[in-house]
Amino acid sequence: MTKTIPVLASALVTALAASSALAEPDVAALEALGKQVFFDEISVPTRQSCATCHVPDNGFTAGVAAINMNGVAVTGANPHTVGNRKPPTAAYAASVPNLTGGFFGPDCSLAPFGLFCIGGVFWDGRATGNTIGQEVFEGDANLTAAYAGFLGPLADQALGPFANHVEQNVPDGSTELPGAEAVCNHVASAQYGELFELAWGTAPDCANDADLEFKRIAVAISAFEHSTEMNSFSSFRDFALANDADGMFPLDDFTDEENLGHDLFYNTKDNGGAGCANCHNNGVPFILFDENFQPFQNPDARGEEPDQIYSDNSFHNIGIPPNPAAANFDPNDPDEGLFEFTGVPGHEGDFRTPTLRNVDMRRGNGFPKAYMHNGYFKTLEQVVHFYNTASSKPTCTMSGASAAEAIANDCWPEAEVTPILPLAGLVGDLELSPDQEAALVAYLKTLTDTVIVKAPLPYVGN
Ligand code: HEC
Ligand code: HEC
Known part of the structure; x- marks a missing residue:
């Protein structure tokens, strides 16, 4: 008797489970x-x-050098078709x-x-x-x-x-x-x-x-x-922060240059910084900061939160020049970003702030990457130089200048879509020295994961 009860009970449980599927x-x-x-x-x-x-080992963006240097968009499965934007991570x-x-x-x-x-x-x-x-x-x-x-x-x-x-x-x-x-x-x-x-x-x-x-x-x-494999938080910055004696910047394991880059990234222009964290932060729209960069909501204005993602997840037009080399480029039909989706006047040229994790992950030393929605920039040095000087240099007189040509001629092209909101103090007039620009790049390079996602093995059952 005592033996049959558990058997009956488990049969009952099984039957119940099956009936409620x-x-x-x-x-x-x-x-x-x-x-x-x-x-x-x-x-x-x-x-x-x-x-x-x-492509995982190129920071989950395009992994073909010629594409990144030229058309930026990857050709479709049908080789006669191609879009017009750079794949984000x-x-x-x-x-x-x-x-x-x-x-x-x-x-x-x-x-x-x-x-x-x-x-x-x-x-x-x-x-x-x-x-x-x-x-x-x-x-x-x-x-x-x-x-x-x-x-x-x-x-x-x-x-x-x-x-x-x-x-x-x-x-x-x-x-x-x-x-x-x-x-x-x-x-x-x-x-x-x-x-x-x-x-x-x-x-x-x-x-x-x-x-x-x-x-x-x-x-x-x-x-x-959503897996930890694709969100491994395994960069040098993450390890150096976790290993740090007081868990605060400056980090013991960082070079002076990397620590300087961090400080520039998180401080506003008013405080001698570059203000990158106004937008590249942990999910807080930059308008929620007061003029002293005291956050109204963000507990982590110093960038010490372990899982920092470096984006406010919001939309801005930061005045990126057109990329005439991009596939399907049409000077008469600029990419208007958020406006193409919402159709709301004022949204022209707004793009969602991308994460900066893995911006420097590449398939090999010097392997080319493309930055921004249209891939206009090819190096982080160019990107930072643009943030520093976009509005303080003259407009290029030659048409369709690449980032390298613009920098060589000490000018910047007109934006693809002219920003409506003023960018003063945020983009274009940061008054950084060449060493400070280099420090920002050094900091961005600490954000590369050490975990590289590999293609799965063929499934053989379990
Ligand atoms: C031909 C190249 C191509 C293929 C194939 C492709 N993507 Fe993309 N992916 C892109 C481009 C380009 C964008 C940006 C498009 C845009 O913003 O309009 C994008 C955007 C994304 C984004 C948005 C990321 C962000 O932060 O906004 C995710 C996620 C993504 N793709 C995942 C996938 C998945 C999953 C597949 C397969 C089912 C896939 N992609 C196939 C090129 C591609
Ligand atoms: C006003 C908000 C804002 C500020 C301030 C800002 N960014 Fe950005 N950042 C963006 C947006 C928006 C994009 C995408 C723009 C586009 O594609 O048109 C972007 C793109 C980038 C990219 C390209 C990433 C990719 O995957 O293509 C890098 C790198 C970058 N920013 C670094 C920085 C650095 C370094 C600073 C400080 C010097 C900074 N940003 C300041 C909003 C901002």
Whole structure:
């Protein structure tokens, strides 16, 4: 008698679990699925994955030298198609919140000049995080509890590249979400398809529910992009801060130049600094600081927070010159950034402040990178020189000058889209010496992760 009770009880539990169809969440399987898909060449023709444009060892941006030096945008799977923007890093994008206009409402349609408009991924924030919702959990409380944190801009974003003709170019299909059937079928029949079942409790039903299953694949990609592997916080700056005797700058392990660069980065121009942290901070819109750079909200104006992400997640037009070498460049049709998404006057030329983690991660010493939405700058030295001098040098007289040509001629070209808000004291007139410029670059170089994400091994089951 005493022996039969536990057997009955466990049979009962099993029966109950089956009848309410509760799936067992498995975050590791979800992340592993997302990683497999991220590196899988799901494209037509079969030659392009997310990782083709977001190359891990080049800081998750484009990894072909000639592209970074010239067209900046990566050609799509169909070799006749190409977009017009530089791929931003996909690492640390997990820190970007859903798009909101803050005080000015749920979206940015009323946010003046893009101020208080925060979040959303893509350079213009158009992957808002409000597309994929709770429907992916079908009321399952366990899955909701375990996976809800992966909804948001990154899940929404992951729906886009597959069917995009300048990206992976899979067939649109006949479902609501372009590419849903093609991607669902691909994952269902892939060697790693079992990971879907482990993560979601059932195999994908591509015939009847491709849209829903596609969204679950997007949530998996987001889970990978949220993983500690992609957000390793493993840079020299992170280790030096963690190892520091008092946990405060100046850091014992930094050179004097790196410590100086840090101080310049965090101090305002009024205090002899460069004011970079007005915008490259830990998610605080710069308008929330008073004139002495005393934060109203940010507990970390000194940059001592371990997981600093170096972005206010907000939008600014900092007057970047046009890049005539960029693919699809049209002088009569400038890239208007946030305005292209919201259509709100005042948002012209606003782009979301990118994280600065891994700005100097590159495939090898001297391997070229491109900076800003249009890749105008090729080196961090050029970027810092621009911040220092953009408004204090004459306008270039030759047309279409590259950053190198402009610097050689001691001038800067007109901005691609003229900023409406004044940038005095923030961009263009910082009055830094050459040594101070070099110190800022030295500091930026401490932000390179030591953990390099590797492509996954082929899935062999578990
Ligand atoms: C052909 C190159 C290409 C491919 C393939 C590609 N991307 Fe991108 N990615 C880009 C470009 C360019 C942007 C910026 C586009 C924009 O802002 O309009 C971008 C933006 C992003 C962002 C936004 C980052 C941020 O901070 O705003 C994420 C995340 C991302 N891609 C992930 C992915 C994933 C996941 C895949 C595969 C499903 C993928 N990308 C495939 C080029 C590519
Ligand atoms: C007013 C806000 C603001 C300030 C101040 C600011 N930045 Fe930026 N930063 C941005 C924005 C916005 C972009 C993207 C602009 C674009 O692409 O049009 C950017 C882009 C960059 C990039 C390119 C990153 C990439 O992945 O392409 C670097 C590097 C950078 N900033 C470094 C700095 C440094 C160093 C300072 C201080 C000298 C600084 N920023 C000050 C807002 C700011």
